[in-house]
Amino acid sequence: MSKTIAALLKERAGENFQLHDEHLNTQMVRVLKTIGYDRVYTRAQGPYLYDDKGNEYLDLLSGFGVFALGRNHPAIVQALKDVLDAQLPDMVQMDVSLLSGILAEQILAKCPPNLTKAFFCNSGAEAVEAAIKFARYTTKREKIVYCEHAFHGLTLGALSLNGEEIFKEGFGPLLPSVASVPFNDLASLEKALQSKDVAAFIFEPIQGKGVNLPDDDYLPQAQALCRKYGTLFVADEIQTGIARTGKFWAIEHWNLEPDMILMAKALSGGFIPVGAVAMTSKIMDAVFNRMDRAVVHGSTFSKNNMAMAAGIAALQVIEDEKLVENAAKIGGEIIDGLTAMIPRYDFLKQVRGKGLMIAVEFGSPDSLLRKAAFAGLEAANKGLFSQTITIPLFKNHRILSQVAGHGMNVVKFLPPLVVSEKDRDWIISAMDQVIADTQEVGGAIKDLGKNLISHALKAKAG
Known part of the structure; x- marks a missing residue:
């Protein structure tokens, strides 16, 4: 490089707001200044x-x-340096990498015992997109049910499950065959499920928008309803998971066993984007059911060594520092x-x-x-x-x-x-x-x- 990053940071110091005003989101600059x-x-x-x-x-x-471990945690920094120093082959694609296997093993050990398979991606929104596809293919049903006031991401599929209209305005048409039910309302959920055409009920154990907590019996009974009507019970733990709520998973507060857990944010250690879906073998085997379907869903940068190392280090820090x-x-x-x-x-x-x-x-x-x-x-x-x-x-x-x-x-x-x-x-x-x-x-x-x-x-x- 003719000019190092350190030199650029020193030379352009203080130009943050000017550069964003000229080349990025001007309205965000206005908000922050206001x-x-x-x-x-x-x-x-x-x-x-x-x-x-x-x-x-x-x-x-x-x-x-994202920065659940704080910023610039030395253990995560060291793990990333170790990967760079090792000069590992990365994203060979026609290969399976060691670090992704280790991280899958370690994260699944933290999950309920019914979840034995993992899929890696780059973000929480990608995890939601994967869950929508996997649920539809596994159940041969199309409809997805979600809760009012939910937030599941801003990509098209995830946005279709978003309970806040301000995020949807002007971006339609969104996915068909989705329906919302009030959070904490079992009667409405059963009404939505009883036609037996719902692939998945995707929920946040605690809603991020508003920090809305469920009644003590809501999620256990919602799980029972999903089992009754053949609907997959999918926990979006992208924000609530990985130690955030005083349990490793928020679902532990209610002793739940979902069919999928969606995760991201804290798993990154704050450095490299990473997301994942933990799921039952039944779901994995249904989607990737033949050799010619081994690549029917994936993500180019998923399972990259930096992200996997960050995830492994993050889990270790959570354990070591209690x-x-x-x-x-x-x-x-x-x-x-x-x-x-x-x-x-x-x-x-x-x-x-x-x-x-x-x-x-x-x-x-x-x-x-x-x-x-x-x-x-x-x-x-x-x-x-x-x-x-x-x-x-x-x-x-x-x-x-x-x-x-x-x-x-x-x-x-x-x-x-x-x-x-x-x-x-x-x-x-x-x-x-x-x-x-x-x-x-x-x-x-x-x-x-x-x-x-x-x-x-x-x-x-x-």
Whole structure:
């Protein structure tokens, strides 16, 4: 190379927003500048980001769950260096690689015993696409059922199972023969399945958009209904899986045995895209049932050695550092600490979640003055109040978080699984101060509300 990456980073430092405005998503640049998130991050370690001024930020998004082990974990870095140093043959295609076999063996050992086969791909959305195809071929049925408010990805098939209309608008027609049912509604699910034409019921054990938890009996009974009507029971664990909820799989909270588990995000170790489908032998053998069908579904970059090594290293780190246990402990303490604030703050309605997948829900208060302020924000743009939490949390306390979904006043925390007791205290203290500020109608709501309402009204007018 005539110019090294290190030289490019030094020479073009600080041009992030200019380059994205000119050559990538201009609207994303506008959003970040409007809400004051236009920082230039220069390095990252564990759960922390550092900007060009040396400020430290606590990242409670973790790349939407990709950086479950934190950023730049040394064990993952070393595994990737080992692969590069080994100069292995990679993606020979007319071959089967050793590392993919090892990762399949290790991930299946973490699954319910009925799941004995694995398929690798590049992302969560690809895992969903594979599940749709495998379910249809195995059952000889076409219809797929999913839950309202679900999020399964943004490629065409996955998008067809998306419960949020904002993501679908203008991209149709989508897949035919799909149907949604309300989450947590067994009667509606049985009605959808009883015609015996449904290939699969694809569900998130905990819905990512809103962090919606099922009733205790919902998923076990949903599994029984799928068995009754010959429908495959498919768990989308792309965000909830791999230690996130204080269990290795979220399905363990309900002792489920799905026909497929879809995974990605945390399996990557935060470096190399990887996704996978764990499935029964019956499904694998149905799809790849003859030698001439050995390549009927695949993905060019799947099973590449870097991705497989990252996955193997990630599983080892989770075990060595007891991150399942840490997620359960620290997550539970954060939920308890935030829940304790509810009697003090009338905007704060509920704190829910499992492990380190946490939602904090806000709503209209009892005070007439605060109720009017809340209503003003909601009239401008539904869900706008939540920004009076996330923006000062970022600006004043250097904590990066997100709204849990479009048009909802739910703030979501998805921290790296390596967060410590110090980080727990940072989160609870910052939230206490930020929520307290919203109680003062002349404070956070007035200042941020005025700015956000102005931008929301301009957007509507445009």
